[in-house]
Amino acid sequence: MKTRIATFVACLAMSGLISCGDNSGEQLDTPTTGNINISVDETFKPIIESEVDTFEGIYKYADIDAAYKPEGEVIKDLLNDSTRVAVLSRELSENEKAVFDQKKIIPRSTKIAIDAIALIVNRNNKDTLLTMEELKKVFTGQAKQWKDLDADSKLGDITIVFDNNNSSTARYVRDSLTTDQKLPQNTFAANSHEALIDYVAKNDNAIGVIGVNWISDFDDSTVVDFQKRIKVVGISPDPNPQSTEEYYQPYQAYIAQGVYPLRRYLYIISTEGRTGLGTGFASFVAGDKGQRIILKSGLVPATMPVRVVGLGN
Structure with missing residues (x-):
């Protein structure tokens, strides 16, 4: 009798173990x-x-x-x-x-x-305020030089930098700013976010496209270092802004309020x-x-x- 009970308990234990796995007992x-x-x-x-x-x-x-x-x-x-x-x-x-x-x-x-796409430029670049219309000109190849955006600019040809050609930021720009047009020839991929930031920090003519979480956590020493090396572009959805207050950087409050235009989920x-x-x-x-x-x-x-x-x- 005791043997039968022991066997029954053992079977229950085994079935309990198997029930936590798949058909193979894994x-x-x-x-x-x-x-x-x-x-x-x-x-x-x-x-x-x-x-x-x-x-x-x-x-x-x-x-x-x-x-x-x-x-x-x-x-x-x-x-x-x-x-x-x-x-x-x-x-x-x-x-x-x-x-x-x-x-x-x-x-x-x-x-x-709720995430945002940030645009970054070299610290020597004075063009840190752009409208959505100007961005569309940049990403469709209509504006190929910084002088096309600001006649007083002393910079040369614009270089657009993404992290990867197959990245979500590149897709977002194609979907939102170029109406599925191909990105212009002055575009290249840095193959990593760190390399993207490094390139923009070393090249006056560059404009980088990056996810905001790479530059938004100021408790992260890496982010603080990144911020010291580049500038973040302020963007206005208004084609004719009357003051600098109509330009928005991808700060958390502006993303939450919906006034920063390059938002995504x-x-x-x-x-x-x-x-x-x-x-x-x-x-x-x-x-x-x-x-x-x-x-x-x-x-x-x-x-x-x-x-x-x-x-x-």
Whole structure:
């Protein structure tokens, strides 16, 4: 009798272990434990590194391996099932959703932040205020020299610098400023954000396009160093601004109010078919602690109110 009871208890224990795994008996991740790979648009490396480090610090048995790549490669990872979780600055297109429909998978999208594209120039460049119309001329090749924007400028040919030809910032410019035209011949890719900032810092004629989280967290010594080497361009949505007060830099308050024109959203997209570690991480980033990290970084939290204080004279 005792032998039968012992055998029954052992079977229950084994079934309990197997129930935590898949059909092969392999242990599966949970919302706070296990290991997963995620693909992240490299534009958001600083903020997602902070989120991952904090999440792993709280949940000791969670291990998130983040691969930082150009947007196009992140999308490929998601479509090819190389990852179940991706961090992107856009939602999936209808064609991309159709791929998952064929696989009977329903992707879940969680908005986690409002981001912005920043434009940076060399510290010797006096043209730090541009209108949206002027930007369109630059990115369509109509303005090829700095004199085309300011007749008094002593600088030469404009050089446009992106982090990567396949990056989300390059796509954003094509979608928002060039109406799907090809970028002009005076455009090149630096292949990393650090190299982009370094190039702009060393070349008077350059204008760089970069995600704002690379230059917005002033508690980060790297960001402080970057800020010392470049200038951030103020942008006016008005084609004929009457004063410098009508130009806006990508400060958190201006992004939150919607007056800074080059804004976009940040999403975590998950194709998990169950509540796993990817779902747990997305919930964390969209929750109180994760949103506070986004607030500190200089981006605008998507699910947490931002208090904008106006100072009178």
